[in-house]
Amino acid sequence: MATAVAKKKKVRINGCVAAAQAAKYADVDVITAYPIRPYTATMMALAQMVANGELDAEYIVADSEHSQLSIAHGASSSGARVFTGSSGVGVQFAYELYSPISGTRMPVQMMIADRTLDPPGDFGSEHTDALSARDMGWLMGWSCDAQEAFDNHLLGFRIGEDRRVLLPQMVCQDGFFVSHITTDVELPDTGQVQEFLPPYTHPYPLDPRRPVSHGPQIMPEQGPPLQLERARAMEGAVPVIEQAHDEFARIFGRRYDPWLEEFMTDGADVVFFVQGAHAVTARYAIRHMRERGAKVGLVRLKTIRPYPTDRVKDALSKFKVVGVIETNLGLGSVSSGGVLYAEACAALYESPTRPLVVSFMAGMGGEAIVLKEFYWMTNKMLDAQKRGAIEKRTHWVGFEE
Amino acid sequence: MAYIELTVWTRGIIMDKEGRDIVNSVAAAGRLEGRFAQAMENYVDNPDRTNAPTRKYCRVSDSVIENALTYENDQPNIVVLVEQTMVKGWDYMRGMPPGGTLVINTHYTPEYMIRFVPGSERLARLVCVDAAKIADHKWLYYRLGELGLDRLSTEGAAERNNAIAPDIAAPLIAAVVKTTGIVKIETIEPMIANKAAFRAALDQLHIMPLGAAVA
Numbered sequence: 131m132a133t134a135v136a137k138k139k140k141v142r143i144n145g146c147v148a149a150a151q152a153a154k155y156a157d158v159d160v161i162t163a164y165p166i167r168p169y170t171a172t173m174m175a176l177a178q179m180v181a182n183g184e185l186d187a188e189y190i191v192a193d194s195e196h197s198q199l200s201i202a203h204g205a206s207s208s209g210a211r212v213f214t215g216s217s218g219v220g221v222q223f224a225y226e227l228y229s230p231i232s233g234t235r236m237p238v239q240m241m242i243a244d245r246t247l248d249p250p251g252d253f254g255s256e257h258t259d260a261l262s263a264r265d266m267g268w269l270m271g272w273s274c275d276a277q278e279a280f281d282n283h284l285l286g287f288r289i290g291e292d293r294r295v296l297l298p299q300m301v302c303q304d305g306f307f308v309s310h311i312t313t314d315v316e317l318p319d320t321g322q323v324q325e326f327l328p329p330y331t332h333p334y335p336l337d338p339r340r341p342v343s344h345g346p347q348i349m350p351e352q353g354p355p356l357q358l359e360r361a362r363a364m365e366g367a368v369p370v371i372e373q374a375h376d377e378f379a380r381i382f383g384r385r386y387d388p389w390l391e392e393f394m395t396d397g398a399d400v401v402f403f404v405q406g407a408h409a410v411t412a413r414y415a416i417r418h419m420r421e422r423g424a425k426v427g428l429v430r431l432k433t434i435r436p437y438p439t440d441r442v443k444d445a446l447s448k449f450k451v452v453g454v455i456e457t458n459l460g461l462g463s464v465s466s467g468g469v470l471y472a473e474a475c476a477a478l479y480e481s482p483t484r485p486l487v488v489s490f491m492a493g494m495g496g497e498a499i500v501l502k503e504f505y506w507m508t509n510k511m512l513d514a515q516k517r518g519a520i521e522k523r524t525h526w527v528g529f530e531e
Numbered sequence: 532m533a534y535i536e537l538t539v540w541t542r543g544i545i546m547d548k549e550g551r552d553i554v555n556s557v558a559a560a561g562r563l564e565g566r567f568a569q570a571m572e573n574y575v576d577n578p579d580r581t582n583a584p585t586r587k588y589c590r591v592s593d594s595v596i597e598n599a600l601t602y603e604n605d606q607p608n609i610v611v612l613v614e615q616t617m618v619k620g621w622d623y624m625r626g627m628p629p630g631g632t633l634v635i636n637t638h639y640t641p642e643y644m645i646r647f648v649p650g651s652e653r654l655a656r657l658v659c660v661d662a663a664k665i666a667d668h669k670w671l672y673y674r675l676g677e678l679g680l681d682r683l684s685t686e687g688a689a690e691r692n693n694a695i696a697p698d699i700a701a702p703l704i705a706a707v708v709k710t711t712g713i714v715k716i717e718t719i720e721p722m723i724a725n726k727a728a729f730r731a732a733l734d735q736l737h738i739m740p741l742g743a744a745v746a
Contacts, residue, residue, distance in 0.1 A: 142559075167578070253575055306574045307600045407600060414597040498601045 138319040145308035146171035148276040148315050149215065149241040149301070152283030154179050155323045158239075159210035159330075160188045164198040166220035167253055168243040168305040173215065195220040199227035199240075206236035206298075207344050209335030211287065214238060217305060218245030221259040231298045232267025233360060234345045236332075237290035238298040239283065240268070243309040244406075246496055247459075254496010255305035257406065257458040261469055264435055267360050269299040269367060271433035272406040276313045279303045281384060284327060288374045291330050295367045297360075304457075305496060307407035318382055326381045364436050371433065389438035390445055391430040394420060398427030400511035403446065403474055404455040405431040408492070408499045412455075415504030426508045431470070442477040451486045451511040451520075452478075457493040465489040467524030488520045492527040503527050534596075535713055536604040537589040540623050541613035543579030549613050552700040554589035556722050557707065560714035561591040569596050573603060584621060591713055609711050611703055612636065615644075624650040631655060634706045636662040636699060641739030651741065658710050659737040662702035666728040694724035701725035702732030709733055 136155075143151065150172045153161065161180070163173035179185040188205070192198035195216050202214045216224060221242055231238050244255040257272070264270055269290055273279035279301070286299035303309055334342045348356070371388045379385035391409070394416050395401060402412055409430045419426045429445050429452075431438075446452050456468025465471040471489040478484050490507050493499045507527060514520045537557060541550030554570040561568030573586035588604045590596050606626045612618055615637035624633070631653050635644055641657040648657065662668070696704055701723050708716050716733070723729045 170578070306602065310574055311571060311600060312569075411597070411600055414595075498598075500601065501597065 136317065136320050138322070139317050141315055141317055142312050143276055143315050144171070144310050144312045145273065145276045145279045145303045146243060146310065147175045148280040149243075149283055149303070150175035150179065151315075151317060152280045153213040153239075153241075154185045155318065155320070156211065156213070156284060156287050156327055157185075158187050158213040160190065160202070160205035160212045162190045162192055162198045162201045162205070162212065162214045164192045164195050164216065164220065166195070166217045166245070168245060168309040169215045169217040169220070169241065171309065172241055172243070176213075195224040196226065199224040199231065199238075202238045202240075203227055203231050203234070203236060206231070206238045206332070207234065207336045209330075209332045209337070211291070211330040212236075212238045213241070215241030215243070217243045218259045219247055219251070221263065222247065225263065228263050228266035228268060228298075230345060233356065235296040235360075235363065236298060237287070237296055237330075239286050239290065240298065240300050241283065242300050242302045244302060244305045250495050252495055253305065255307055255407075255457070256494060256496060257302070257304075260300050260302045261434075261458050263300065264469075267297060267364065268435060269295075269297055269364075269371075269433075270302065270435035272431075273301070273303045273308055274407045274409045274430065275308060276311070277315045277384075278386070279308055280315055280317070281378065281382070281386070284323065285374055285378055287330070288327050288377075289367060289371050292370045292374075293333060295363055295370050296332075297363055297367065302406070304407040307410070307498070311407075322381050326377060367436055371436075387432065389431075389433055389441045391428075391432060392445065393428040393430070395427035395429065395445075395448070397425055398449060399425040399515055400451040400453065400508065401427045401429050401446070401449045402453050402455055402504075402507070403429050403431065403470070404457075405434065405470070406457065408455060408457060411499055411501065412504055415501045415508070418501065419505060419508050424508055424512060426511070437473060437477070439477045442474060443481050446474065446478055446485055447481040447483045449485045450515045451488065453507055453511045454487065454489045455492050455499070455507070456489055459494070465523040467491050471523070486514050486520050488514060488522075489524040490527050491524060499527070533594070534592040535590070535609065535711075536607045537591070537609040537611070537707065537713060538604045538607035538623070539587040539589075539611040539613060540617050540621065541585055541587065542581075542617070543576075543583040543585045544581040546613050546699070547579050547585055549696075549698065549700040549703070550585060550587040552696045553611060553613075553704055553707065554587040556695050556700075556704055556719055557589045557714055558591065559722060560719040563718050564714060567592045567594065567596050569599055575602070584617065608632065609634070609707060609713065611707060613699070613703065615639065618644055618647040622649055624648065624653060627653045629653050629655075632658065632707075632711050634658045634660065634703060634710070636660060636703055638664065641737050645739065654741040656710060656741055657739040658706050659739075660702050660706045660732055660735065662699040662706075662728075662732065665702040665732050665735060666699045666725055668699045695722050696729070697724040698728075701728040702735075705729045705732035706736050709736065710738060
């Protein structure tokens with residue numbers, strides 16, 4: 131379907147609109163929507179694009195998130211390029227559909243603008259909504275600003291639709307910190323997108339002229355190969371993700387490491403390990419702490435599914451102390467804090483030079499993590515380095531001296 | 532003028548665009564002047580409801596804005612009330628450092644309005660501007676149908692009306708810019724749709740100088 135031809139231009143938009151713009155540039159065929167903040171801004175922007183004739187797509191407002199993802203599943207099964215999205219409890223209400231969509235290998239793209247679950251149910255960002263679906267066979271990663279969000283949506287389609295992968299993608303961004311903060315975004319030339327993202331064709335779409343079965347009832351012995359295939363698809367995505375980022379850099383001129391961003395890690399003894407928008411404030415804090423002599427840096431996890439185990443192991447093994455900033459809730463988990471800690475520690479287990487790892491519960495309820503809190507966390511890490519041991523596995527930032 | 536915060540208090544739906552136009556145009560002008568500037572809306576005031584108070588924020592700085600991800604302006608140097616009855620009932624002066632500016636869209640004088648302002652000792656000036664009259668504003672009951680179509684609340688979608696400050700925002704922007712110098716008049720004027728109201732307001736401000744000097 132035709133999208134209006136556009137030349138490259140700089141605009142100032144927020145993460146929600148950036149996601150909608152990416153869907154437009156990707157020339158999606160079907161959009162399924164159901165309002166919930168902060169994602170609502172994306173569906174509204176897309177509704178306007180369709181109404182204005184900028185985007186030729188089926189725009190379907192469902193009666194709930196469960197229906198929204200069901201329709202997305204069906205549309206993708208027929209061979210359409212599908213864009214959907216949600217936030218917070220909306221992500222949860224659609225949970226039943228996540229495994230079937232990846233299980234039938236439908237590369238649906240879902241934008242998630244994080245919102246806390248209930249409680250506290252406020253509009254703020256915790257990553258728990260999307261992270262709770264992290265093992266459902268969806269490619270998953272976080273953006274830290276609107277430009278990266280735009281880019282990650284294009285990358286997501288390219289990677290997920292690759293026939294070596296065929297997996298759905300959750301392209302996540304922090305509510306408010308990305309979704310509602312405007313920054314400069316370069317929108318590409320339509321030709322660049324066409325070069326990067328060829329028209330989508332599913333190898334086995336539902337088609338009455340060429341009957342196929344999707345997701346039929348099966349016997350237990352047919353289960354293991356299906357699960358193995360899906361696991362292999364996730365592992366097989368690794369080289370595809372790297373190739374896609376190389377191609378992206380060649381065509382658009384912006385090069386991202388698909389797995390990790392390292393910031394001021396040269397000579398660092400202690401590092402933050404974080405995903406999403408809090409890295410933006412963390413970078414300022416780290417610059418200030420460095421000026422005061424603290425050897426602190428930042429490693430930002432960009433893709434959590436598939437998890438870059440070896441990259442995390444190699445990157446974090448260089449330091450004395452790693453402070454995991456969670457922004458998610460893992461009640462009763464290994465660290466009795468968040469869920470990122472456990473996987474970081476598991477990745478480090480095979481390293482001969484394991485750093486101390488400590489977990490920080492910060493940004494909970496969607497609170498902004500301010501500079502002085504990064505200073506506080508840095509001091510906790512430096513204390514642990516001096517002592518050669520952590521004080522405790524999990525610190526609740528703002529609740530301790 | 533290292534770092535300045537501008538907070539606009541307005542009313543949901545019916546005057547929400549005016550609030551957005553003020554912060555967006557000042558921030559855009561700040562960036563045109565080579566400074567760092569950010570405009571945003573109060574996240575939890577949205578989605579706006581008709582008449583409910585909503586806040587809009589602008590930050591203009593000579594250096595990079597490191598607190599760009601904080602939700603609210605904690606120390607507004609400039610506060611604008613887009614609708615005059617908001618002068619009572621909300622602590623819009625909270626956090627204002629000494630030497631601040633309060634701009635109110637009202638047909639009353641500063642001498643009358645000052646009695647309602649909490650913490651007015653922090654003000655360097657109180658500015659009243661009859662923005663509705665200057666912009667020949669047709670109030671809600673004339674415009675309900677138009678508002679219903681044009682104002683899709685603030686959840687990220689653009690207005691059907693893309694013009695910046697076609698209405699009462701224009702005199703209010705003129706009041707802010709002329710009395711505080713947050714950006715230059717010549718930088719912001721080209722963006723303003725209602726230039727007649729903008730220019731007229733520059734000469735029709737009622738400015739009450741007050742004691743507080745800039746800290």
